Structure formats: C-alpha cells, structure tokens
Amino acid sequence: MLKLIGILIVVIGFVLKLDTIAVVVVAGIVTGLVGGLSFNEILTILGDSFVANRYMSVFLVSLPVIAVLENNGLRERAASLIGQVKAATTGKILAIYMAIRTVASALSLRLGGHVQFIRPLINPMAVGAAEAKYNKIDEKDEERIKGLSAAVENYGNFYGQNVFIASGGVLLIVGTLQELGYDVTPLEVSKGALPIAIIAVIVAAIQFFLFDRSMNRKG
Amino acid sequence: MMGEILLEVLFILCGLVALSASIYSFKDRNHPTRLGSTLFWGLLALIFIFGPYIPKNIVGIIIIVMAILTATRQVRVGNIRGSSEEFRQRQAERIGNKIFIPALMIAIFAFGIAQYTDLGGLVGLGIGALAALVIGLIITKSKTSEAIEGGSNLLQQVGSSSLLPQILAALGALFNAAGVGEVISAGISRVIPQGNIVLGLIAYFAGMVIFTMIMGNAFAAFSVITVGVGAPFVLSQGADPAIIGALAMTAGYCGTLLTPMAANFNIVPAAILEMRDEYGVIKTQIPVALTMFVIHIIVALLLAF
DSSP, X not given: OGGGHHHHXXXXXXXXXXXXXXXXXXXXXXXXXXXTOOHHHHHHHHHHHHHHTGGGGGGGGGHHHXXXXXXXXXXXXXXXXXXXXXXXXXXXXXXXXXXXXXXXXHTTOOOOOIXXXXXXXXXXXXXXXXXXXXXXXXXXHXXXXXXXXXXXXXXXXHHHXXXXXXXXXXXXXXXXXXXXXOOOOHHHHHHHXXXXXXXXXXXXXXXXXXHHHHHXXXX | OHHHHHHHHHHHHHHHHHHHHHHHHHHOTTOTTHHHHHHXXXXXXXXXXXXXXXXXXXXXXXXXXXXXXXXXXXXXXXXXXXXXXXXXXXXXXXXXXXXXXXXXXXXXXXXXXXXXSSSOHHHHHHHHHHHHHHHHHHHHTOOHHHHHHHHHHHHHHHOGGGGHHHHHHHHXXXXXXXXXHHHHHHHXXXXXXXXXXXXXXXXXXXXXXXXXXXXXXXXXXXXXXXXXXXXHHTGGGTOOHHHHHHHHHHHHHHHHTTOTTSHHHHTXXXXXXXXSSTTHHHHHXXXXXXXXXXXXXXXXXXXXX
C-alpha cells in the first residue's frame, strides 16, 4: 500500500496547484525510495527515462517558425477569415467554428483561445446571429450563448489535438505504452484518435442545434 | 538506422532552441529571474544535445536541479518584444492566405513522412518545421535572427510545464521499477473480476475521468491509471493498445471538461466572457462530456477488440 504514496503526492500537489515539475519529481523519488530502490538507482532511472523520452518535447523545434508566423499576423488572418463566415443562426456559427477548431487542432495550428478568438470574435458572432433573428434576446439567453462559445473552444481543442502525430498527448501515450511493453507508433495512436475527433464535431453540433431549437420554440 | 541519426539531429536542434532561450534570458538585464531562467533552459539544452553521452545518474541530478529551480519560481518569462498589433494586422493584409502554407507544412510533412517512409513522424515533424521555417522567412520577409529570438520567447512563454509529458514518463518508469502497478491492480481485482472486458474498460475510462477531475490534468492521470488499471484489465485482454491508449486519453479530456481544477479551460474563460456564473462553462459542457464518455466505451468495444 505504501508504494501508492507517489500517486497521493501527485494528487495533492496538483490539487494545491504546486509547481507541476517539482511535484512529479518528488513523487518519483519518494516512490522509488519506498519501493526499495537506492538513491543512485532512482537518479539513473530518472535520467535514463528523461533522455530516452526527449522525443516527447520535439515541439521545441517548431517554435521558431511558429513565432515568425504569429509575429506576422497568422492569427489576425485566421480571425478575418472566420469573421467572413455567413451563417444565419447561433448554432450554425458555433458548429462551423467547431469544425474549423478541430481541424486546426488536428494540424497543430495554434488558432484558438478564449482570449484570442472566443471573446473578440466567436461570441459576438453567435450573439449577433441570435439578435438578428429574434430581435432582442434576454440576459439569460446571452449567458447560455457565452457558455456555448467558451465550450466550443474546449471541445475542438481537446478532441482534435491527438490527431496530430507529434502532440504531447500522443507521445505520452506512446511512451507510457512502450514502458509497459506494448510497442505502438505515434502514427497508429494518432489514427486511433481520429474517430473521436469526428464524433465530437457531431455531438457538439447536436448541442448547438438543440440551442437553436429551444430559441425557435420561444420565439 | 538513418531514422535514428536524424532523430538525434532533431534533438540537437531542439537543444539549440532551448539554448537560445538560455542566452536571451542571460542577455535580458531586466529579466525577473535572469540567472534561474538562464540555468534552467541551459540545462535543458545540455540534456537535449549531450544527453546520450552523460552518465544517467548525472542527468538525474540535473533534473532535480531543474525541479528545484521551477519549485522556487526561478523560471519566469522575461521581457518579450513581440511585434505590434498594427504591424501584425498590416502583415496579415499584405501576406494574405499564403501565411497558412508554412503553418500547414509542419503537420503535412509529419504525417506524410510517417505514412510513406520508415523515418517516423518525429523526423517528419523536424523536416517539416525546417522547411516551414525557410518558406515562412521568405513569405514574411523576416530575418533568421527574428525566428531565433521569437522561438526563444515562445519557449519561455509556454514555460517549464510544457515539459510535463517528458517528466511524467520518467515518473512512470520509477512507478514501474517500484512495482506500483501491481499494488493498484491487486486492489482493483478485488472489485472487478479480471477477464471481463466491459467492466475493465469502464474502470479504466472512468478512472481516467475521475483522476483527471481531481488533478485537473489528463496527462498525469494517464501515466497513473494506465499502469494500474489499463494494462492489467484492458490491454492484457488483447485489446489494440494504440486505439485503447488514444481513447483513454480523450476519455480523460471528458473529465477535463467537468472540473474546476482545469481552471484555464473552464473558470478563466467564464471570467473572460464576463459570465455571471463562474461554473457556467462547466455546466454547459456536462451533457457533451457525459455523452462523449459513453461513446468512448462503445467505440473501444467496436474498434479495439
């Protein structure tokens, strides 16, 4: 039972929002000591695994080009394209953004964000569509649209990201499974993530269209 | 063999990005944590470039030093000199949709090289990033130095926590060496009969959701729950490990949608949108998260067995 103390340390450390890297390292060292490893063995396993798993952080190599593109208006261009989308209802706008966001996430494009896209662009478009259709909407409906606008960013980001072959999630899956003796490649895992990405677009769209329907009934 | 050499070259390039973050931190005289950041990114560069040739217990000590630096908040963002909003708007108009070409090249190269060569997706990502950099510099008429400084700034902004997957993998290795998985699976097998695929799947995916909700982080949950529950109760029954692994991770993301612990995704956005209910985003996400959870189990049964 005592060997589970590492899990307890991770849980408590994350709940208390302590520094993530330090929490994980401490949990590993304590678990090793409790499990009967010598300190030198622990250091060796820690170092060996960190070097062997350098591939999990290969995103570093893409940072210079991403910085150049972002400093030269990549997001601004994407925002102006999305702003041109013409859709008649709140639900349709959100469903279209869900599809765009999922594809962007799957291609590892950093084209989302509540600050960068939802507040200045998507939420105003979604509210605007409802106002145009129903003349005036009450505060309660506006609150519901805000909730949906914030949620669509999360849905697209989360369920799409592991379609990208070198995403942190995919590489962690590969590394964890290899450690357990299951040999899988990043390509196989990213293909395994595809069905859920597609289904998530559909499930989210259903939620958005149910919102449209509830507005129609009221209107 | 060729793939392995190229992969090592790729790690050296990653190390050079970390090294640039170290150098720019040092050159920034008003950096809030100048020496700490210089040291942290410098040590990361050292491991990336020379990792295979350093005794592994020394690497272990380096990691502990890095953890002490982050724990004492000695690794923070320096003074970022990004481009101005007006400049970006002007460039967006001038360059037009061509700006998306280099952005898309990274993913396309990574997938294409993984699918059609035996070099692997990671080497593909590296080649794609370099090709995209060349095209990106031409299209935007930027200087190479801007790319290096920009990459260094970006690394400081994403910060030390972006190394979480790599450090969690090390935790997983220690858990394995200490025999943590055996303890968990012995405990769970008192509740769930080994050999029942459906119950095993539900325990694995529900474990992912619950641990993610508690910790606010699906990556951490994945390392723990896969060792303790996923391997003995699902993977050992002949499931396709790649599909199950992918599904378990996104099952964890269903938990991320449900928890205030993932404040960046659920609580902060409610404030950004000036919602009256700070849990408004989570409440909106509940039906989708629960539906997706059930779908995960169905998809696993259909595709992985």
